[in-house]
Amino acid sequence: MPDLARYSRQLMLPGFGSGGQAALGAARVLVIGAGGLGSAVLPQLAAMGVGTIGIVDDDVVDATNLHRQTLYAPFDVGAPKAARAAARLRELNPEVSVRAHLDRLSSSNALELFGAYDLVIDGSDNFPTRYLVDDAATLSGIPSVWGAVHQFGGQLGVSWSDRGPTYRDLFPVPPEPGTVPSCAEAGVLPSVCTVVGGLLVSEAVKLITGIGEPLLGRVVAYDARDGGFRELAYARDPERMPVTGLIDYEAFCGVAAREETDATAMTPPADQTPDEISAEALAALRAAGEAIQLVDVREPWEADLASLPGAVLIPSRQLVARWSELDPAAPTVVYCHSGYRSAIARDQLRQLDFESVTSLAGGIDAWSREVDASVPRY
Structure with missing residues (x-):
């Protein structure tokens, strides 16, 4: 039996009740990335009682992460993020099952990983992984809640090929390599990770419990400088080629070609x-x-x-x-x-x-x- 006192403030929400809590307890959610967005998403999933949480990240904690990746402390520097995040979640809520996947998500392991989960939350920080997650979720028949942050803003949406458009319908072609700087290159306001991460969790909860309307066919953008939100609606692209298998996403996004160019240069x-x-x-x-x-x-x-x-x-x-x-x-x-x-x-x-x-x-x-x-x- 779940700890009813722990979850009482969400059990009393209109339409939530014991049924919503039972759905959370039975859910299996895979989180891609234990960085800025992951640090906002993972504790909330555990605290709310999501039954099984998977964490995919092959990176280690760096001192430059600490201002926004609040799952970690200075003594975690050098330790695997997924392992440290998993340990922290078990401390937050011993009732949940946490699995740490310390491998990098790739075309060779994505379908096997996704097959063990009901929903994926993509908090990755690069375009090859975002397209890989979207395609793997499509082939696995599960929804993907995705988010991205950059400097003072962020955006998020829900991708679910069985019920609506996907990330590929919104962004059919990746940007040219080097045109969108990473957080390491452009910086990010820590609170933006918290805002977007919280919204990602809300979307996941809506999908799990059936409460509310998920951001399917809609993308929301947030700008911390004016505190404003914008919403953009989009639909399936009827001319888009169907996803039939996983590909080389580094090559698709031009990363491999850029590295080759850099090497010859x-x-x-x-x-x-x-x-x-x-x-x-x-x-x-x-x-x-x-x-x-x-x-x-x-x-x-x-x-x-x-x-x-x-x-x-x-x-x-x-x-x-x-x-x-x-x-x-x-x-x-x-x-x-x-x-x-x-x-x-x-x-x-x-x-x-x-x-x-x-x-x-x-x-x-x-x-x-x-x-x-x-x-x-x-």
């Missing part, structure tokens, strides 16, 4: 400047005394946290106005936190006829990981 013809330079290669050039113009296109607060000696700080938003402070004839390396902003800055400087300019692959974060661990990571 490191060995260009002698008269061509590479698009990127590795941290180790840059370190070797600096150690050899090569005269390199190093340009930091991050924000001043980032430079206060960590920087490379001798770099000229010009935030990316000011680069076009301040490019004259640089020498267009000097060999130039541009860097940011992880390589996204510096790639854009590189292209801007090339359009301004800089003779030799390249981007630091992986940014200062790669420098800290591969060259000098004394440079703080953030």
Whole structure:
């Protein structure tokens, strides 16, 4: 018997009652990602009494996660997220069964995993995984509640091919690689994860209990800066090809092609400047005394946290106005936190006829990981 005192405040909700609680107790919910959204979703599922909760995440806790991934404490840094999250949920509610899947979700394991659950909540942070989740849910015949966050906003919806449109109907084509920066590249307001995560749980509860109208065929967007919500309705695409099997989602989203391009860019013809330079290669050039113009296109607060000696700080938003402070004839390396902003800055400087300019692959974060661990990571 469930602890009625524990669940009393939800049992009294109109239309919920013991039937709703029984449905939650019998439900099997798989959560993809134990990061910012997962940290908001997982405790609520456990606290409400969802009977079986699966957690898929192959990452480990990093210090940069702690401001928004509130499942973890500083002593968890370096530990597997799925394992630590599972342990935390068992502490929150010993009545629920929690399964930690420490493998990365892939085309080879998704259908087997999904077959053991009734519903999936997708809190992943990349497009290949989102399309994989959507296709695997379609083939498994289960609904998927998906969400995404970016800087000050987020969006969410419900995808269920048996009863309505899916993520592929809303986004038939993935964005070009590198056009949508990750949280590591663009940042995220922690409270946005909490808001979107709470809405994901509400959608899951509606699907499990049958209470209310799920966001099927609707996507909701939230902007913390004005506190507003917007809703967009969409329908099935009659011309969309049916999902008949799982594919290579890295290739579908252009990630593999981009990585191949990046790899070949490191060995260009002698008269061509590479698009990127590795941290180790840059370190070797600096150690050899090569005269390199190093340009930091991050924000001043980032430079206060960590920087490379001798770099000229010009935030990316000011680069076009301040490019004259640089020498267009000097060999130039541009860097940011992880390589996204510096790639854009590189292209801007090339359009301004800089003779030799390249981007630091992986940014200062790669420098800290591969060259000098004394440079703080953030």
